[in-house]
Amino acid sequence: MHESDIKENQARGITGFPLEYYYLDKYHPKYQMVSHWHLDLELIFILEGNFTLHLENTSYSLSQGDLAFIPDGLIHGGTANKCRYECIVFSPELLRHRDFLDDVFFRKVLHHHLSLIPILKKEELAKYEGFSQTLALLFSKVRKSPLNPLAITGCLKLLLSEYEQNKLFTTNLFSVKNGMKRTEQIKQVLDYIETNYDKPITLEALSEIAILSPKYFCAFFKELTGRTPFDYINLVKIEKACLLLEENEQNILEIALSCGYSDATYFSRTFRKYKNMTPKEYKLKTETLLENEAVPQKIRPL
Template identity: 30%
Template sequence: MTYPQDLKERTPLWDSNYPIRFYRNCPSQHAKDDNILYLHWHEHFEIIDMQYGRAVFHIDSKPYEVEAGDLLFVPSGALHVGYNLTDEPMSYVAIVFNASLLRMVNPDPVYERYILPFLDGRVLPPAMLKATDEIAAPYRQIVRESTAEFEAGKPAHELMIKHNFHRLFTLFAREFIPEKFVAKPLPVRHSEAFKPLIQLMEDQLSEPLSVEQAARVVNLNPYHFCKTFKKLTGRTYIDYMNWLRINESDRLLRETEWTVTEIAERIGCGNANYFTKLFKKYKGFPPSEIRRKLAGK
């Protein structure tokens, strides 16, 4: 279902390498029927972890009453809104993340069978897991461990959270993929054929391949190449190429004394202004910010 663009949430700019955010919501004012989550939708997944109090959330017009310990899973593109059910204090944690958090550059058949169907929307987890459900405890534990990791911000917490979310979706697969559901993984030959292409892309950042050239490497026409590439990586070909270029430029900014213009040329962005705009899009700040921090200013 397609919803009006004016209800689409403008997700705050996040690191494209780590597209997940945790929001702890605890309204200072609390009264029955207060709006605690405005009506909106977005292209990302969302998990709502009720901490205390009672509330009702509507997901694609279907109401779900929740209390402490309950979990809600909002699929990509679903319209959702929330209201307090009592005059008492309430709190919940909203976790918003993009499917690319779990995408793999070189997915294997097991990943394609058990994880990819959830990311592509072919299989959905349950909309709600009650705290009283026997199977709910491990899901809640993973979600709350991840929240604690994000809020503590210890070194490598990003890796811990990614690990936890792979665990989460693995449990989903064990419990909720129907026995007769047959995922249609990409043929192994496609997965294998894309490995040397990715290597070639990394080796030729200064002279990136066009879509047509890349498609010829894996013996696909451009249309099927673009579809297959996005299914494998979670990104379009152009987006993935830009992501590689910006990551390499980040390394060069930190490890060399080359100017921004020289680095832009090195990664195939001859125009320094375009490079700066592209860098800011992917990193959230201009390249000059890295040099400024390294100089201790």
């Protein structure tokens, strides 16, 4: 599944069951999570290593065994370090259609009157045996193919009840009104970069879209995404390059040009910076993994 823009619009899961599971390691094109947003809910579980999650204007350090919950509509991204992690992304409609509308707690979460605690560390999860068991059961169900909608929906309902029973929520932590205008401006910038990554992008153009001075724009952009505009643009370019390396027979120079790099040497150097390997090494490794069917099916692009 590829994103058409930085707001994810794709349908998820199977017909009538909008949920998808993803496994990500260093060979996944989206291993380094480009800041984006969608109208779905998301759970991120760290299997190994370290992951810095950028959620709106707050950064969280995650490690093995930690869980993150991402509400709908919030800009989020992340930096992985020797990390393997899993994501479950699902539409609120999945729950809305299954007798949740009469659940007062769910309605408050759905309408942003309450926020589920965004980060639960491994040590905290250990305190809640029922929560941990339900979480493990949920991930065991979504890893299987084909998906079992009834079992997964039951796990999600149980997990939500565990949040409520253990009081793992607060009054809206991420106020919809707080900084809404500025956040919407940055969303427009992210969309512009996603659409024009293969062309020259200037700081002046991005600042103009955000209706901010270049200096203030740079500061706010980094506050919200955890990256400078230049770093973010390069990450998007390298992500697109990974997809091209997997999908077609273009040579390195052609892929570099397709991603907005005019020099193959600079492209290779930048690629190594973000993937810790050369484009050629990445292509050979992913081809080998696919041939040996060593990559879980859902490791392919979101």
